[in-house]
Amino acid sequence: MIEIKNLKKSFGDLLVWEGVSFTIEEGDITAIIGRSGCGKSVLLKHINALLTPDEGEIIIDEKNIFDLDYVDKRLLRQKFGVLFQGSALFDSINTFENVAFPLRYFTNQNEEEIHENVMRALRYVNLENAAQQETAELSGGMRKRVGLARAIILEPKYIMYDEPTSGLDPQTADEINGLILDMARQFDVTSIVVTHDMHSVLEVADKVAFLDQQKLSWFGTIDEMKQSNQKDLVNFITASEYQIKQ
Amino acid sequence: MRVFKELGKYSSLLYQGLRSSTEFSTYRKNLFQELVKVGYDSVPIIILVGIFTGSVMTLQSAYQLESAFIPLSTIGAIVSQSILIELAAVISGLVLAGKVGARVATELGTMRVSEQIDALESMGFNSVSFLVVPRVLAGILMFPVIYIVASVCGLAGGVAAGYFSGQVPPADFLEGARMYFYPWDVAFGVVKSFVFGFIITSIACYKGYFATGGAEGVGNSTTQATVLGCIYILLADFILAALLL
Ligand SMILES: Nc1ncnc2c1ncn2[C@@H]1O[C@H](COP(=O)(O)OP(=O)(O)OP(=O)(O)O)[C@@H](O)[C@H]1O
Ligand SMILES: [Mg+2]
Numbered sequence: 001m002i003e004i005k006n007l008k009k010s011f012g013d014l015l016v017w018e019g020v021s022f023t024i025e026e027g028d029i030t031a032i033i034g035r036s037g038c039g040k041s042v043l044l045k046h047i048n049a050l051l052t053p054d055e056g057e058i059i060i061d062e063k064n065i066f067d068l069d070y071v072d073k074r075l076l077r078q079k080f081g082v083l084f085q086g087s088a089l090f091d092s093i094n095t096f097e098n099v100a101f102p103l104r105y106f107t108n109q110n111e112e113e114i115h116e117n118v119m120r121a122l123r124y125v126n127l128e129n130a131a132q133q134e135t136a137e138l139s140g141g142m143r144k145r146v147g148l149a150r151a152i153i154l155e156p157k158y159i160m161y162d163e164p165t166s167g168l169d170p171q172t173a174d175e176i177n178g179l180i181l182d183m184a185r186q187f188d189v190t191s192i193v194v195t196h197d198m199h200s201v202l203e204v205a206d207k208v209a210f211l212d213q214q215k216l217s218w219f220g221t222i223d224e225m226k227q228s229n230q231k232d233l234v235n236f237i238t239a240s241e242y243q244i245k246q
Numbered sequence: 247m248r249v250f251k252e253l254g255k256y257s258s259l260l261y262q263g264l265r266s267s268t269e270f271s272t273y274r275k276n277l278f279q280e281l282v283k284v285g286y287d288s289v290p291i292i293i294l295v296g297i298f299t300g301s302v303m304t305l306q307s308a309y310q311l312e313s314a315f316i317p318l319s320t321i322g323a324i325v326s327q328s329i330l331i332e333l334a335a336v337i338s339g340l341v342l343a344g345k346v347g348a349r350v351a352t353e354l355g356t357m358r359v360s361e362q363i364d365a366l367e368s369m370g371f372n373s374v375s376f377l378v379v380p381r382v383l384a385g386i387l388m389f390p391v392i393y394i395v396a397s398v399c400g401l402a403g404g405v406a407a408g409y410f411s412g413q414v415p416p417a418d419f420l421e422g423a424r425m426y427f428y429p430w431d432v433a434f435g436v437v438k439s440f441v442f443g444f445i446i447t448s449i450a451c452y453k454g455y456f457a458t459g460g461a462e463g464v465g466n467s468t469t470q471a472t473v474l475g476c477i478y479i480l481l482a483d484f485i486l487a488a489l490l491l
Binding site: 045048050070074075077078080082084085086088089090091101102105106 | 272
């Protein structure tokens with residue numbers, strides 16, 4: 001369980017959001033939605049303590065993660081797999097090595113085991129043929145999927161996906177949605193999906209957190225969302241549905 | 247005000263680096279790569295710089311000291327001392343502030359703005375130990391070697407220029423060089439290059455590690471890293487001369 005309590009963050013004079021509180025339950029898929037620039041990625045980076053808030057706390061395993069010392073923060077982060085918005089692949093090494101990277105440093109697996117695990121992860125994201133390709137040669141969608149393979153390789157307890165489907169064709173996007181569901185259902189992973197793709201939200205999410213106007217504007221289950229008549233949320237959803245139809 | 251803030255950030259990065267320098271297994275592989283990139287890859291340009299510095303010094307000294315009363319060995323003495331005390335360290339430092347400093351700042355800056363450093367941290371890596379420590383260590387370890395290479399090439403260049411121009415026979419040049427050779431000069435040069443190596447790589451790491459603002463931001467960090475690198479090399483050169491000579 002991840003409890004976010006009264007979080008506030010600003011960069012200099014720019015207030016990103018304040019008073020953000022909600023709880024992410026074990027095994028749930030929680031979607032964080034909101035317009036571009038509303039601070040979704042910034043919120044994700046607080047959940048594994050990459051950024052520190054001005055106020056508030058996040059409780060994981062009964063501890064406020066911002067009180068942890070650096071060593072414990074690093075141990076905490078190892079429980080998270082993160083797919084970054086721009087994939088954040090290491091461009092000095094090839095696709096295979098990117099996925100193998102956490103294995104090489106955090107496990108004692110031998111070359112054979114590493115090979116097997118990496119190829120399994122790449123097969124999982126449908127990229128086994130790209131293993132020896134340089135990351136600079138990959139398309140945006142391929143980079144996303146390599147990032148995903150790297151995020152899941154250590155079988156983390158939590159996975160955070162930052163815009164996993166943006167910039168992908170509908171078919172690949174659906175495949176990714178399938179993978180997210182699969183990870184959550186099959187391996188009991190607690191998932192946090194940042195997105196502005198309503199189709200993806202409806203497909204995968206159990207709970208939805210809507211960031212708007214520098215606060216958590218709405219939070220609830222997917223069914224509650226469908227029935228909600230909160231104006232800003234409805235506007236956001238309508239705009240997206242209009243886009244989906246288009 | 248901003249200067250103090252930057253200085254604080256810089257020293258806290260160094261402090262973090264110092265503390266995490268014990269995590270050798272994290273950066274071992276990177277250290278070997280960096281030793282090659284900082285040291286081995288710089289050898290060609292350093293050979294070139296060394297030879298030209300030595301030969302130009304010799305030709306100019308021969309021109310300036312053209313007199314029947316000054317023995318030719320004086321030229322060897324002047325050139326070799328200048329090279330060992332000052333030129334080998336400072337000129338190669340300035341050249342490598344461009345070459346090494348720019349590469350390091352660009353590498354780390356690109357990793358920062360494309361979230362690769364965040365990715366490292368979010369995997370549970372200590373990104374300072376993984377990225378900064380091996381680069382600074384490589385600078386500290388390789389610059390004295392580079393200084394020696396530059397010195398040897400400088401002296402060789404001096405001898406060659408004297409010989410081919412017909413102005414200073416090698417025997418005279420070497421006699422002068424030997425007569426005024428003090429091991430302390432070399433020790434001083436090694437200490438200087440040690441400091442320059444630290445200055446160049448630590449400033450470049452600092453500028454790259456905290457880069458912001460996309461490709462343009464990385465460009466700015468790189469420029470600042472090279473310019474500041476040069477300024478602080480000259481400053482450190484002055485301070486060390488005042489302290490140690
Ligand atoms: N390191 C930083 N320094 C200063 N400002 C930042 C930093 N990171 C983010 N911001 C600002 O915080 C705000 C929220 O950024 P964030 O990246 O979280 O948006 P987002 O909701 O993820 O948008 P998008 O959907 O476009 O990815 C933006 O105004 C951004 O400019
Ligand atoms: Mg974002």
